[in-house]
Amino acid sequence: MLSLEDLDPKGKTVFLRVDFNVPLDEERNIRDDTRIKAALPTINSLLEQKAKLIIASHLGRPKGKFVPELSLKPVAKRLSELISREVILAPDVIGDEVTKLKKELGEGQVLLLENVRFHDEETANDEDFARSLAQEVDYYVNDAFGTCHRAHASVVAIIRFVDKAAAGFLVEKEVDYLSQMVHSPQKPFVVILGGAKVSDKIPVIEGLLDKADDILIGGAMAYTFFKAQGLDVGRSLVEEDKIALASSLLDRIKEEKVDFYLPSDHVLAVNTDVKAEAQTTDSFPLPAAMMALDIGPKTIEKYSEIISEAKTIFWNGPMGVFEVDAFSQGTTRIAEAVANSEATSIIGGGDSVAAVYKAGVAEKISHISTGGGASLEFIAKGILPGIEALTEK
Numbered sequence: 001m002l003s004l005e006d007l008d009p010k011g012k013t014v015f016l017r018v019d020f021n022v023p024l025d026e027e028r029n030i031r032d033d034t035r036i037k038a039a040l041p042t043i044n045s046l047l048e049q050k051a052k053l054i055i056a057s058h059l060g061r062p063k064g065k066f067v068p069e070l071s072l073k074p075v076a077k078r079l080s081e082l083i084s085r086e087v088i089l090a091p092d093v094i095g096d097e098v099t100k101l102k103k104e105l106g107e108g109q110v111l112l113l114e115n116v117r118f119h120d121e122e123t124a125n126d127e128d129f130a131r132s133l134a135q136e137v138d139y140y141v142n143d144a145f146g147t148c149h150r151a152h153a154s155v156v157a158i159i160r161f162v163d164k165a166a167a168g169f170l171v172e173k174e175v176d177y178l179s180q181m182v183h184s185p186q187k188p189f190v191v192i193l194g195g196a197k198v199s200d201k202i203p204v205i206e207g208l209l210d211k212a213d214d215i216l217i218g219g220a221m222a223y224t225f226f227k228a229q230g231l232d233v234g235r236s237l238v239e240e241d242k243i244a245l246a247s248s249l250l251d252r253i254k255e256e257k258v259d260f261y262l263p264s265d266h267v268l269a270v271n272t273d274v275k276a277e278a279q280t281t282d283s284f285p286l287p288a289a290m291m292a293l294d295i296g297p298k299t300i301e302k303y304s305e306i307i308s309e310a311k312t313i314f315w316n317g318p319m320g321v322f323e324v325d326a327f328s329q330g331t332t333r334i335a336e337a338v339a340n341s342e343a344t345s346i347i348g349g350g351d352s353v354a355a356v357y358k359a360g361v362a363e364k365i366s367h368i369s370t371g372g373g374a375s376l377e378f379i380a381k382g383i384l385p386g387i388e389a390l391t392e393k
């Protein structure tokens with residue numbers, strides 16, 4: 001896979017795919033510009049080297065139609081402020097007018113295409129659309145890690161129609177950390193998984209079974225595993241249609257060397273209402289009217305001990321309903337344990353990343369992944385369509 005350093009972009013027209021899928025408020029103001037800022041090293045490097053820069057991104061789910069509310073107009077404005085240069089916003093993604101703008105582009109100038117998902121052909125990875133995207137383009141750079149698990153036209157098909165394709169700084173860093181972890185982790189390798197849905201995480205567990213030394217489970221997903229063992233979990237969140245899958249996974253785990261942990265105690269309440277009275281238990285059955293909303297103190301202690309001995313840590317998914325103070329202890333304490341360990345630590349997932357910032361330990365984490373879904377799929381499959389396309393070029 002080529003990186004930015006392998007390109008000599010001076011005077012070349014470069015198509016840069018980024019992830020500017022930022023949250024907007026009702027007045028279409030950007031609520032959080034982290035994703036734009038994350039791409040600045042790549043953008044600035046290309047501009048300093050005098051590339052003619054075309055930038056493309058998706059925003060929301062316009063489903064193949066021009067949706068004015070999902071225009072990249074606010075992004076163009078914010079990006080222009082951040083790089084102190086004019087950003088020309090194209091009226092569309094492809095077409096005669098856009099081609100004209102591409103041809104007129106000078107060295108060090110920036111043309112931002114409209115939302116690539118205004119065309120259905122983007123998500124269909126359509127060849128003709130990709131050829132149009134690549135019109136007038138010499139080099140392609142991908143810095144949209146969060147989109148690399150999608151075989152879309154601006155991520156995969158476009159690469160066939162350019163002279164050279166490279167990873168931007170963000171994508172390069174993500175791939176470096178995640179490949180090292182998947183292919184040759186320093187041991188002990190501890191994997192911490194939590195969050196709401198077991199279905200999202202089962203492929204990750206399967207992908208790591210023969211690599212991880214310890215898998216620590218928290219969050220609601222634990223209760224699908226408990227239910228699969230025939231235990232009564234009260235009103236805890238269970239994915240009924242995944243019980244059989246969880247059960248066969250538990251059987252497979254017995255055959256592997258990995259140590260698989262479920263919580264040994266639980267913080268319970270009747271609901272997540274802040275005023276709902278919480279109590280802790282370490283035995284089943286859980287009371288019929290209550291739900292488990294966080295891991296308990298014994299689990300925190302056990303997990304923290306295992307984490308403190310790790311050399312590599314991957315964490316995805318909070319240990320409880322961390323958005324509510326009464327159920328945030330487990331997540332906060334595990335975040336602290338990860339931050340205080342000597343291990344190379346990688347955290348992925350929107351809510352997990354938010355939890356680490358909330359706990360105030362983000363700067364002590366080795367790598368905070370910008371793509372939750374993409375990092376999980378990378379771990380499950382060992383590769384992503386967007387990365388594979390860059391590598392094969």
Ligand code: ADP
Binds near residue numbers: 221292
């Ligand atoms: P990430 O975004 O980090 O990948 P997920 O989206 O998988 O994480 O899960 C996060 C959500 O899981 C949070 O909204 C949290 O409240 C919820 N959650 C965690 N533990 C529980 C639980 N025991 N019961 C209900 N919801 C839970």
Ligand code: MG
Binds near residue numbers: 349350351
């Ligand atoms: Mg989430």
